[in-house]
Amino acid sequence: MTTGEIVNGRSGTPDAAGAKAPVFKVTPGRAWGMTGLVIFLYVVNYADKAVLGIIAQPLKTELGLTSSQIGLVGSLFFVTFTIGGFLAGPLNKYMTLRWALLALGIVWSVVMLPLVVSASLAMLVVCRMLLGLAEGPSSALMHTATYSWHPPAKRGLPGALLAGSASVAKIALAPVLTFITVQYGWKMALIALSILGAAWVLLWLTGWKEGPYTATAVKGGGAETASTEPSVPWKKIFLTRTFLSCAALIIVIYALTTVVLTWLPSYFQVGLGYSQMQAGSMFALPSVIGLFLMVTSGTITDRLIGKGYSSRVVRIIVPCVGVLICGSVLIFLPYIGTPALAVAAVSIGYAFGAIVFPLINAAISELCPPQQTAGTMGAFLALMAIGGLVAPYATGVIVDNAESPAVGYATSFQVIGVLGAIAAILVLVFANPERDRKIIRGEA
Template sequence: MTLPDPADQADNPVGGVRTTSTVSAPTARAAWSITFLVMILQTVNFADKAVLGIVARPLSEDLGLSNADIGLLGSVFYVLFVITGLAGGFIADRVRIVWVLLGMALLWSLVQIPVLLVGTFTALIISRVLLGAAEGPAGALNNVAVFGWFPKSKRGLPSAVVTSGTSLSKILVAPALTVIVAAYGWKAAFWTLMIVGLVWAAVWLVVGKDGPYSVNSARERAKAGSAGKVERVGFLRIAALPTFWGGVLGMFALYGMVAVILTWLPSYFEQGLGLSRVNSGLLFALPSVTGMASMLLVSFLTDRLVGRGMTVRISRGMVSVVALFVCGGMLAALPLVDSAWLAVFLVVAGYGVGVASYPLMNVTVAHVSPERQVASTLGVFTALFSTSGILAPWLTGRLVDAATTPAEGYTTAFQIFGVVAIIGAVVMALTVNPERDRARIAAIDPLACADSSADDKY
């Protein structure tokens, strides 16, 4: 198996003649092995977020916490999450991604210690803030690590596989943690996640490595082709592109809903719909089943569409718009239904359809960025839309406390996030156009966009 040599493209201006020489490529097994290992890291990453939803009820009973207190624990996670997400991408532009991922995994395992040693509300606040700081860059940089193993036109499915780790955390890990909490108490969930994170870090230390399309490889090619000078585009120029800020607003709308699902869904099933605690924990996985299926299927299909010549705007951007619009419509309709199981269906299906837009928008935004700046671009992109996670869980807790019944509070919150998602979809439809915006970057500095592989042309 061979792949086009990315170095052959670095010396050709955009639109110029591309060479066809090839070099020996890593085997598909190596590329997909790294992809699945990073997917496991993403699974641990989101399990750390989802654990709060699993332990919310026993935690509140043990420590005497209100719904607003639980919501605050969900929100404080995102305070430093956003800041480190912004910084992490710029660091990864300059440091090998393999070491960045290792450092993150070690940090977010060790910051569980305050909860395990003290177990008070204050310790929980400190631990969640530190955990958010350690995990801030993960969503973007996990994708960057995998992008290094695939040319641009083949990145949709690998990105979906990595992102599906968010679903696996609730399909496989959440039910297991639910059983562990029922048997050994809520602290046992934090012990489990710390140990799993440390095991992953040990494995990654042995087998983790950068791919031929990685940011590090692009940087080396740029240095070799420009006498040590690495051409870069000012980040504010990238951030000013409609595809970038329109994508931020659309994903901002979706991420608020995701943060609420992670923090409150088991409580909604138990308090709002009257299901048992164990069943609520097990049903926590249902939205992730639909989410994982839709991400893999839609990303696979859009890769095929791209391969057949369809534009990125249609195959990635507009498909994301439709997914977000359908998600918003289902959530907005939640207060209109009386059946508990119909309410479960709307939440499960709405979440599943909506999250299909995540891997697609990662690939879309990466498309407009110079290859050497993909890490910082996706890092800032993710950090900005993740700010909705600061407000959404806390707001939901306040709405539940203020409502006549918990069910009324939860459905009102979901309706609000549904309407916001619809607005986000409209904004994305009007702004996302990666071909146009990549041409604008190429007009600023053709060399900055000339380091892609032959598959860069969709």
């Protein structure tokens, strides 16, 4: 991005009174600084999701819950998460990114506190469902906020860092939250997350500004922005082969993510025999590998795009190969008898599947005009959450009915591996962002 004076993406554009609004300089450092604020929010976002997996066994013991009930709580979160995803477009239309994300962040910081005061299955369900509703629109808005500072051809790396925030949350915060849970109880873990959310709110209020690659910028027509594009009917975007096939793939990989978030510490502890502290600490292992692969793939694919490689090669074929590797590893998990090898298999499988998120999200963002990015990403990410509606509860049912917890958890991962491989093949056959972008715009 070149350095220049931009006002919400406009180079000193006069306001309604004819005066120029104050300008701020856009530099790579500023762009990445703003991206860092969004990444911090995503870390808080994923820590709020992941904490259920960390406190699942203490909750199960204290409240007398079954694995199916814990899984149901995990899935019900994604019911409201899916509904909330469709609110991203309206929020982006009627509120600025600054205030929409601020409001959502405040809700995350306080919504789990009633469970600390009055712990019960009903309160757990209500709090997690309200958290899901507040988190639903956030992913699309955070992608929109991040993309507002980076042009379409350079969104692979920032997208990878954004998706990698889930890994950062598990690498940096999971061991801390596990320690707090073991030493001080699960309630203190929830309180600690509320304090972390409050810290983000203060930084956001004092630091955030919207970048130049956004609908506001397009309307301003500054030299730094993309050319103005007319809006297109939503169905033309949502019914493309790229959107539909990629949605099928992202649903399966998100199912894997939600099973990891809800059940991985329990799998390590109850299924493989590790202690609670060991299980909570090893929760980060898949994320260490995943973060490395996401950042590496994001950097390399951005360079390939810059060298003229097609989006289909870079943002479709590359992640699908990753999912095929993921599926191949997870399919054999039930046949691995050594705990350490099972941990390695889950970690490698998850990591290769995780590269889907930044690359496929970047591919979907290419389909639509800039002013429709939030709505498009909101719908896509809401569909993604369908995997979360089914997978955590289904895993709980499988575990309750398996001959042992180890067999139950491994079988769940195996099923996801098979479905992921099938979905990857469908995407390889049908998805082509360049082709579908031309169709949407009436150029083909």
